[in-house]
Amino acid sequence: MNRFSMSRRDFVRLGAGAVAAGAVVKTTMLEPAALAAQTAPSRRIRFAIVGTGIRGCDLLRAARQVPTGICVGAADLYETRHQAAKEAWGGDIPTTRDYRVFLDSKDVDAVLVATSDHLHRRVTLDAVAAGKDVYCEKPMSHKVADGLAMVEAVEAGKRIFQAGSQRVSSILYAKARDIYASGRLGEVHSIDAQWNRNSPGGAWVYPIPADASPQTVDWDRFIQDAPPHPFDPVRFFRWRLFRDYGSGLGGDLFVHLLSGIQVITGINTVASRAYSSGGLYHYKDGRDFPDLLETVYDYPSANGGIQVHLHCNQNNNDADERISFFGSTGTMVVTGNSVTLTPQDVTPRFESYGWNGMTDAQRKQGMDEWRAAHPAPPLSMIEGAVETYTVPRGYDDAADHIANFFRAVNTRQHVVEDEIFGNNAAIGCHLANYSYFHRTVATWDAATKTIKG
Template structure:
């Protein structure tokens, strides 16, 4: 082992030991939002439009939030209406026509959990009725819908929150705190992915045994989507079809994008997006790929994102900083320092003579007489046991209904995130780079 290798071995070995010895594992404090009442102890009276999969999830979480009380639900499917009552665990009025709920003067807010293509109409009806709105992600089905929703919310002076709950996660809030502190150094690259490997993860949901044109109001459900005969598979697996959903971009990218925006503070539409992908396994008549990979250009940072429905590699977001790397893996956050401490050149000296190499090393060590400081400790933060990000997200919304202060994931944040999803799909289907044209408020390319 030559002089340079021996010195580096001792120096770097000592540093590695110090990192291992000083590693910190910290459990984050539970959020108190869901357990608290809203300011002035006012309970927000809300109704839920849509009590399918996500609608029932929201109602189960809403039971934990003391600042809100559900006073009604609506759904076009008979079983969904019954499931919603069971999910909330309380007998609340339920109807097929959501407009009956909007006519009620005792309703403060509405939780919208319908298919993507119905968001615009339902949200605009809610705003016209003077209600504040929590709308599930993605906020819109297309660019025009999102712009119309933003205008209606702002003109009506309504409180709006999009439903990507990781924005209220204790883990992502801690990540935002660390990012804002500058500890990561300059961040020029972000990677994010969430993968699944099951039919359910690709929305091949079972068709309920009682599903029929008699139990589901198919005509009303289609609304202004292309008319077609009753198709139970399309009703239950609507995310697969462009007439109703946004595929993996609208279901999964939207969480990654909203988390990225939350941590970095970037609240903007990407300048451009380039997608590739494939429909490899789930060739069941769907429109969308089961693998989508997109590169985004955001101001000052590049984002590499993918979702694969053929391999369950996890749900991970990584922020690559010059000084440290921040990784969020599920409910765990880790900050690992980069080794940027001064050290002598090694590889490039292989082409020097022994005499020249020795002089370089002697000079370098004379200029750096002190031993290098140990690397900062690796820090790991974990979400508190039993945490419910959806309950916290609903609590944020209910408090905003009282205070009239904007939430983080308001109509602008939600629309920017949704447009990024639309750009990913646009690039994939048009096989080119999708560019955002701010002047015309459209996707070009």
């Protein structure tokens, strides 16, 4: 069955537990357009993938659902992952440790980059120099200078570049963007986003394979562009724990949340300043990064400014992924698979609390004046107003994101998450880390394109 063949289903539920008792909730199942119809397959994009670990294999599995692309090769530094790549793609493909063989080939149109963060820059610059279009996993950059160099190279080479925060291609985020743009939230100056986990996997304590050795792992290529270090399988397979290769909670989770906020609000810029707090409370396994990180950002916006509060906790999973937009006339909450819009009741009504400290005569006079000014008070509009939108079970925004990239490679038209967008989101996580590690407010100096303390 086509995974998008589900017909539209609107239904109404009374008294759903997630919202105020008595409120009527209208739930709508969002209906994805078929991937095949979204794209114009004048030709299949031939892509090579660099990095076929956890994400690279997931990308290959997602790409199998996209008829406009075909994998023509995979590179990985750990020998055993060559077989993992073939299994993920579901067929035999050429594999190598050295991705440059694919850059030399005229049969490769595009490169998917799913290496550890610190090698995004090198692989992207090499691919762009070879005339390839690039899909690069998030966070786009490991350092601010990396992202700036990538933007410059992509623009100079007139390449298509897509950063890999797949939610920006999600039908759910498109719905949230429509609600935000409709003005139904009123003035939004406050956004709160969180992503909590409470498991070793959620804290990046990934398995170290028994066959990991200097023979099966190309360690020298791994520590290119990083400080010299003797072979260490923990550093190779759990690189997210170390600042030499990874970007911590900022690069792993904040960047998804910031990308979501950017695409929903349309604010495609860098925060002017950020302040982080947090700590390493549980996973004292030699890692460099905190397992709890909270950051407050100031974002410039047309309405005078937006405060964004991000928090990720690897010691509690009370709430998974959630972004809340607090507006003067409504609140919108975006979770992994639903958007909920709860209008605020801003119906004019008699202000009763302040009259408690007045005399009976004063209160009566106030009430009489209010009634005279409001001869027919409007009914409260809160009842029946809550709307939720959900995606079908099994909906995969990664496939939509890859389809979006292939379409742009074909048409040479805009991608949803280009190098500017991806770089802005990545700088957001660098601001958070800078503030945390320097114990200072981090400010973004747009003139020099640097972070200052």
